[in-house]
Amino acid sequence: MTDYPTLSLNDDRQIPQLGFGTYKIDEDDAPEAVKTALDVGYWLVDTAAIYQNERGVGKGVGDWSDIFLQTKIWNESQGYERTKKAADKCLERLGRDHVDMLLIHWPCPEKNLFVETWKAFIELRDEGKAKSIGVSNFREEDLRRIIDETGVTPALNQIELHPTFQQRELRKLHDELGIVTQCWSPLGQGAGIENETIAAIAEETGQPASAVILRWHMQHGLCPIPKASSRDHIEANFAALKFTLTDNQMSRIDALDDPEGRIGPDPSDFEG
Secondary structure, eight states: OTTOOEEEOTTSOEEESSOEEOTTOOTTTHHHHHHHHHHHTOOEEEOOGGGTOHHHHHHHHTTOTTSEEEEEEOGGGOSHHHHHHHHHHHHHHHTOSOEEEEEEOOOOTTTOOHHHHHHHHHHHHHTTSEEEEEEESOOHHHHHHHHHHHSOOOSEEEEEOBTTBOOHHHHHHHHHHTOEEEEESTTTTTGGGGOHHHHHHHHHHTSOHHHHHHHHHHHTTOEEOOBOOSHHHHHHHHGGGGOOOOHHHHHHHHTTOOTTOOOSOOTTTOOO
8 A cells, every 4th residue: 555545543554544335235236346546556445235336346356465444334234143144144245255344334223232233343353354344424422332341432423424424523532432433424425526616626636536525534634435436536536636625625614514514314213
C-alpha cells in the first residue's frame, strides 16, 4: 500500500482510508466491478452478507491477498451460535479463510442480541477468522454497552455520513474511544454531487464533485467507502487522493450539515 493513505486502528493495524463499496452491485456484476476498482488502485473492498454478492466480490478480489477485505453479519444471524455459523458462511462465499474486518451490520436494539454477537466476534478474531472486528450503525449507548460488558472496543463503526448528515457527536465519541469512523453513502446517494456549494468547489479545484466530497471526508480523518459501477465513476471517486481542499472550502462543506439530513434507516428502530 505504498503512498496509499491509511488510518490507524485501535488494534495496531492499518486500514486504507478510501474504500470501494459494493452495495446494490449484483452478484454477476461484482467480479468485474471489483477488478476495475483494484485496477484503478483501491485497496479496501466492502461487502456484506445481505448484499448477496460475496461470491462475486471474492472472485473479483481473486489472488490479491493483500487487499483489505471486509464484510458484515446480517441482523437475522445475530446471537452467539448463529453469528459463528454466519461468519463461516461469509468466508466460504468469499473464498477466504479470514477477512480483514468483520462488522455487526446493525445493533437491532429490540432483538437485544448485539452483546452476545460481539462476544462471538471476539472469538472469531482470536481464532484468526477476522483480523479486526467492528460494528456498523451503532449508537453511543450500543458502543458503550458492548465495551462495558466485554472490555473490547470496536476498531471501527461504519455509519451513514455525508455533507448533509455529518454525525459530529458520534464522531467525537469515536475519537474519544479510538474508533475509526467509516462512512456509508459518503456522497449522500448522489444528492451531494448536485449541491451548489459542492459544484462550485469542484469548479474551483478542477476535480469531480464526487472527489470533492470524498476529499472532505478524508481531510476530516474519516474513511469513506463510495459505491460505483462504471470505470468512469470509480476513477472520478479515486481522484480524491490527488488534491487538497483549502480551509475555506472545508468550512463551506461543513456548513451543509442538516440535523434532518439522514437518508437511511434510524438505528434506534431498524431491526431489518
